[in-house]
Amino acid sequence: MPFQNDFFKSAFSVDNIIFGFDRDTLKVLLIKRAYEPFSGEWALPGDLVRPDEDLDQAAFRILEELTGVKDVYLDQVHTFGEVNRHPRGRVITIAYYSLVNIKNVSIRASSFADKVAWKELRSISKLAFDHYEIMQTCLRRLRRDVKFQPIGFELLPEKFTLTELQRLYESVLEKDLDKRNFRKKILSMNVLKSLDELQQNVAHRPAMLYSFDAEKYKLAKEQGFIFEL
Amino acid sequence: MPFQNDFFKSAFSVDNIIFGFDRDTLKVLLIKRAYEPFSGEWALPGDLVRPDEDLDQAAFRILEELTGVKDVYLDQVHTFGEVNRHPRGRVITIAYYSLVNIKNVSIRASSFADKVAWKELRSISKLAFDHYEIMQTCLRRLRRDVKFQPIGFELLPEKFTLTELQRLYESVLEKDLDKRNFRKKILSMNVLKSLDELQQNVAHRPAMLYSFDAEKYKLAKEQGFIFEL
DNA sequence: GCAAAAGTGTTTTCATTACACCCATGT
């Protein structure tokens, strides 16, 4: 580390807001802090970035340590760096969000946390540090991204019904959608493949299962196709 | 600074890509580096963030030191933090972009720079550090933002003609627009005020001058209006 | 009077919206 001076008295962390979707509600994975500062309060999972670690790597590490999942959607959102945002020194934080299938997550103990839990988004009104603001920023970002990129699927199981997909969009966007129009639109985009397979054991007419067709999407995108919902 | 350990051996900088618009071409303000590393190469203006300085403040400081302008549009884009992006240590950089009226800029000497100059975007193929990648990311961001936020005006003088505005959008978006449709659309959005004042000394029919009406836009936005071009 | 850019409406095309009934399954 050849040059060091007053500027090298700071650190940077990554906070990763992990979104999950449960039946019809959006949730985020929070930790209850085990230590000061903000001991006992709920916070976003995060950690200091290690000296030999890229930022994205750090975000994936936090996610995997906490949930066991990897290879999921993850994107950088914004960097928060107010001088006094951390009571113990100058720490800026790079916020990421990730989208996981809540069923794939097996919550793991963490040295940082007393407790780890999925919390309904709507129920959260306060978090440690500036994490509430960070959460709001990430949520606005999710709401925008979901309209212009085919990432909704990341929150669902591999196989899903169109109604499940619609419920997902409805809760992310916080507005009701018309069933027929939704189906027409999403199917016309040609990024889903029908699995010729039906739901089992439901007390009503079973729905067709679909999955996202990443191949088809990739090709279409190269031809200039733009996903937009 | 109460806690310090191995993690506090890093620094963060802000790089600010400053866009200007000259007649019909997009330009960016670059500096020619005076010192190693990358001495003699063109780079984005930037600096380490001071210990008592917020990130946005740092970006504004860089802008003002270099150009004399302040109170202009400036927004954070992305944070670049690959382990080896800086040859002298772990330095992550938070990238910002700003939009200035090129006529208001009076380029100033800088301790960091041999030379400061406006460069046509299209002519740039290589920059110091990872600055070329940063520039591309900011440019993609500008192209997206300009369609959904009324920020094009920031690159023009206070008073401008509709044709000037159209040329601006055409060069940012890199595609030709239809004159009549463009005017219909932008005027229908009701965010411009006609100044009842004509161009002077032009060798053709003089055009009406307009300015952006921030008040009207603010009100319309509160009513749910969304700017979209 | 010529060159140069300003200004102006209508028609066609396409995407979005609104809307209601029958179907397949489990109990």
Add this chain to the structure above:
DNA sequence: ACATGGGTGTAATGAAAACACTTTTGC
């Protein structure tokens, strides 16, 4: 047989796209 959600088409509306000529000024 009933309750539950699945699945389907059409007409009306509104936004976007295509398109050409007249006007005003300086030289």
